[in-house]
């Protein structure tokens with residue numbers, strides 16, 4: 001395992017009584033073991049099929065790479081259509097592993113890199129769609145439509161708009177070659193449409209939920225299309241999976257931090273801030289926010305008791321948010337745990353020059369921007385510790401396919417262990433499904449007439465409008 005986990009600043013003997021007592025680890029040993037065994041016993045079963053994704057057959061990976069290499073050689077733009085778990089994993093990984101300004105590179109530079117522009121469309125804002133259409137040339141654009149259920153209104157709407165335009169631009173026979181579907185095989189509207197139209201179709205395992213699907217075809221297909229080394233990504237995920245299958249909590253990073261977060265919640269720290277100190281990891285916070293919120297925010301436990309649990313995830317970016325949110329984190333309520341993502345070595349660095357006669361800048365001279373960023377990160381860790389705030393730091397030696405694969409697998413195991421510890425169903429999302437059904441009803445989908453009546457029956461009083 002390449003990632004390092006430093007949870008000193010979670011502990012009472014380091015930050016004071018606002019932290020977690022080391023004795024609690026011993027006192028809760030059987031509960032921690034229970035959560036560990038629950039997750040491990042279910043690996044590869046039911047909704048825990050995600051845990052087997054790093055162990056995918058290498059020949060399946062090779063065939064994805066071969067097909068996507070071909071697409072890449074023809075594409076000026078690759079567009080992913082999806083939402084929630086069908087978009088956030090891909091967004092977090094491409095931000096980490098591709099040039100952050102890829103789409104702004106001049107055409108010759110893109111050509112030299114052999115890469116198309118990439119757009120991940122995870123919303124249905126009509127203005128955004130208009131602006132996308134102004135940017136892409138449909139004749140050389142390829143679309144990957146991703147929806148696990150095959151039913152999500154947003155993704156289907158995007159698909160219908162773009163397929164229609166593509167047919168008008170290049171004719172039906174050619175249009176079919178520009179769409180790749182990723183969905184549950186044999187089920188759902190997208191699967192039926194893809195079969196009817198003859199799109200290349202990739203499956204998503206029945207037991208791989210949206211927010212746990214980034215290492216399935218949901219991520220592998222677009223990553224391979226963008227030339228990301230998916231073998232290394234999977235190798236990193238496998239490495240972390242092994243570390244998360246060790247029963248000793250002191251050696252298992254996901255089990256330890258899941259436990260500490262649950263203890264923090266018991267102490268009233270109901271907010272979990274994800275704060276990367278690297279722009280490349282900025283959208284890891286979005287991935288984390290979804291997996292943590294949607295998995296752990298539950299009304300009932302597995303025995304049917306009303307528990308209303310869940311820690312609210314929040315995102316911050318170092319150092320940007322040092323100048324906005326860190327004031328609250330150090331002096332506001334004791335209701336947060338801050339997870340800091342650190343990077344030891346930046347892939348590129350920039351030396352700060354300084355004319356000798358500017359005394360006030362002398363301290364910056366000769367340092368790199370990476371050094372400054374890391375000094376500020378250490379300063380924030382110190383400020384939080386001094387203010388007796390709980391935080392822990394995950395360090396990536398460098399951002400690359402392997403370390404990103406490790407980080408993704410860690411998040412999935414951490415979430416699964418926390419859910420098992422809380423005795424909730426980590427893998428369902430009844431609250432999200434409720435909203436999806438209400439949308440179908442309001443748009444007049446057949447079979448949702450009763451739901452429409454229910455949505456419309458909500459009492460509203462005139463006096464509550466301004």
Ligand code: PA5
Nearest residue numbers: 084085086147148149152210211
């Ligand atoms: O994690 C989840 O299950 C959800 O966030 C889904 O990913 C999201 O609702 C999109 O669903 P689908 O992939 O079925 O379109």
